[in-house]
Amino acid sequence: MSYRINDQIRAEKLRVIDGAGKQLGILTRETALAKAKSLKLALIEIAPAANPPVAKIVDLGKFRYQEEKKLRSQQKRAKGGEIKEIRFSPFIAENDFNFRIERIREFLSDKDKVKVVVVFTGRQMGSTRFGYLLIKRILDILGGTVITDMEPKFFGRHLITIISPLGKKRVEQIYAEGKDKKVVN
Numbered sequence: 001m002s003y004r005i006n007d008q009i010r011a012e013k014l015r016v017i018d019g020a021g022k023q024l025g026i027l028t029r030e031t032a033l034a035k036a037k038s039l040k041l042a043l044i045e046i047a048p049a050a051n052p053p054v055a056k057i058v059d060l061g062k063f064r065y066q067e068e069k070k071l072r073s074q075q076k077r078a079k080g081g082e083i084k085e086i087r088f089s090p091f092i093a094e095n096d097f098n099f100r101i102e103r104i105r106e107f108l109s110d111k112d113k114v115k116v117v118v119v120f121t122g123r124q125m126g127s128t129r130f131g132y133l134l135i136k137r138i139l140d141i142l143g144g145t146v147i148t149d150m151e152p153k154f155f156g157r158h159l160i161t162i163i164s165p166l167g168k169k170r171v172e173q174i175y176a177e178g179k180d181k182k183v184v185n
Helices: 029-038 060-077 094-109 122-127 129-145 168-177
Strands: 013-017 023-028 042-047 054-058 083-088 113-119 146-155 158-165
Touching: 013 029, 013 042, 023 029, 029 042, 029 054, 042 060, 054 060, 083 094, 094 113, 094 129, 094 158, 113 129, 122 129, 129 146, 129 158
Parallel strands: 013 054, 083 113
Antiparallel strands: 013 023, 042 054, 113 158, 146 158
16 A cells, blocks of 8 residues: 655645654644654655544654555465365266365365366266265265355356355354355264
8 A cells, every 4th residue: 555655745734643653633734744854754644535634653664564564464364265176077986086085175274265066078967966966975075164155056067066164254154144155064
């Protein structure tokens, strides 16, 4: 986020806060700039939409460092938006099935969503019920650790469902939303 600093500030009157968070009151821009220069600090407009705009007298380097630190922590917490895809065949061999289940568990432990896709080829389209049974088997194996974000649906020759890990926040979200989403047990 970009801030107006010192002479870039346009507002004539500002609500000024010092570095410790103590309010200095509403001052003119010139007075606030003079106060900041006397302390050998910078005047930064932190809330331009407020009436009057809010400016803070701080060490510019320290302020930028703290803002970058906040941004990094927000980006860390935003993790989990990735969707990983695992493909199955409706008549998959047991060893291949177990390997893919382990991959799903790895993705879920990394807080990623998983798109489970059952791909039908040729005459397999006549046996679509096996795809639903396969997805039910996958969800039964994963137990109460996942939530289905999207019920199984056909898109062309692909039967797709999306699952995500069940964490504390997700449990609270489910209760808040009601019965919109199904928790798999």
